[in-house]
Amino acid sequence: MPLLLLKDLPRYECLLEAAKEFPDLDPSASEVFLHLLRAGDEAYGVSDRNLVSHNISQGRFCVLMLLWRSVQSPAAKLLGPDCCVPGPRTPAELADAAGVTRATMTGLIDTLERDGFVKREPDPDDRRMMSVRLTPKAEEFLRKFLPEHFQITAKLMRTLTESERKTLVQLLNKISQQASVMLGAASEGAPAVVSGTQAV
Amino acid sequence: MPLLLLKDLPRYECLLEAAKEFPDLDPSASEVFLHLLRAGDEAYGVSDRNLVSHNISQGRFCVLMLLWRSVQSPAAKLLGPDCCVPGPRTPAELADAAGVTRATMTGLIDTLERDGFVKREPDPDDRRMMSVRLTPKAEEFLRKFLPEHFQITAKLMRTLTESERKTLVQLLNKISQQASVMLGAASEGAPAVVSGTQAV
DNA sequence: CTTTTATAGTTAGCGCCCTAACTATCAGGT
DNA sequence: ACCTGATAGTTAGGGCGCTAACTATAAAAG
Known part of the structure; x- marks a missing residue:
C-alpha cells in the first residue's frame, strides 16, 4: 500500500x-x-x-517477471508478447522496462541477489555492462507463486461481468491516455499509448 | 509515482x-x-x-487537508462533511484518518513542522498528547494551491462524459468493496464500505 | 497506594522510490 | 595516441511507507 x-x-x-x-x-x-x-x-x-x-515486494516481483522472459523455457515464452524478442537482461534494460531509474534498479537487484533470486554476471564484450539472470530458486518461486497471484487477481475482479470489465478497461484507458498527454509523453514518434510489449 | x-x-x-x-x-x-x-x-x-x-508530497498534502478541517474558517467548514464534527488534531487521529501508522505520521509532522506548515503544541489536559495546528503559511499555501489541484483533476477527467464518470465510479466501487472483503475488513460492526466522512 | 494495563508519541532500522554525483568503459574526431 | 562525450553501473543521501521496541503518562485493578 x-x-x-x-x-x-x-x-x-x-x-x-x-x-x-x-x-x-x-x-x-x-x-x-x-x-x-x-x-x-x-x-x-x-x-x-x-x-x-512470500517475502517479496512488488518491485522485486516485477523484476523477476521481466527476467523470466529471458529464461529458455516454454512457459516464459508464452508470457512474452513479441515472443521472439529477447527479454531485458541488463540493469539498464530492466530499469527502462519497469519504468524506474537505474539507481533504483541497482537497489532491487542488490536485494534480489542477496536473497538468491538473481545473479549478476559481467558482459564479456562490454566491460561496462552486467547481465542479470534468474536463479533456479527464482524460477521455482515463480512457478509456485504465479497461480496464487492469478487466483487473487481473478477473485478481486469476480464481481465484475465480462462486459463491465471491458467497459472499465476502456474508461481507464481514456484516463491513462489523458494522463500521458498531461505528463508530456512527447517521447518517440510512437503512438505511445496502450502499445503493450511486456509480460505480466 | x-x-x-x-x-x-x-x-x-x-x-x-x-x-x-x-x-x-x-x-x-x-x-x-x-x-x-x-x-x-x-x-x-x-x-x-x-x-x-510546490515542494510538498502527497502524504504531506493529505495531512494539511485533514488539519484544514480544524481551522475556523468558512472555507474549511465547507470541505468537511459532517461539518460540525471537529477535524483530527492529534497525531493519532491524523494517522487514523489518513490510514497510516503513527510512526509514519510522526515523520510527516516532523517534516511539515520543519518546513513551517504545522506546529506541535502539548495538550494541557493529557500530557501524553500533542495537538497539531496549521500555520498561516500552510493556510495560504492551500488557498493558492487547491485551485490548481482541482484544475488538474478536472483536466485529467476531461475526456470522460458525466455518464462515463458515474459508471466508472460504480465499477471502481465494486472493486474497492471486493478488495475490502479480501483484505478482511472485519473491523467494527459498521457497514465499512464507501461511507465517506472526510475532506478532499 | 501500588501494580498492572492501556495509550500517545517517538525512535531505530529496513525497503524502495528519487536525484545528483561519481567511476569505468567505450566510441569518435583530431 | 589523445581528448571529448556518451553510456553502464554504482554510491550517497533524502523522503516516506512499514514494524518493533521504547518512554512517558493515564487509568484501572488489586
Missing part, C-alpha cells in the same frame, strides 16, 4: 458544497479521481499482501 | 496465451487489474508532479 490516501472519501454532496467555494473544483472529476486512487491502492494492497507473505 | 509497474502492459492476446500455461489466469481479470494499477499510478503521478513542484 504505497499511497497515503484518506481512509474515508468525501461524499459527493460534500464535493458539491466545496465547489461553491472553489469554482475550479469539478465534483464528478474529483470523485472519479479519488475513487480511482483508492481502488488502485486497494487492488495493489491485495496483491502486495500476498507478495509480502 | 509510488508504484513499480511495467511501462508497457501485456496485450490481451498475450494474456490469452499465458492462460493456456496457467489455468488460474483469468485474462480479463488480469487485464483490468493491470490497467487499474496503471491508471491509478498515472493519475497519482499527474497530481504528484504538481505537488512536488
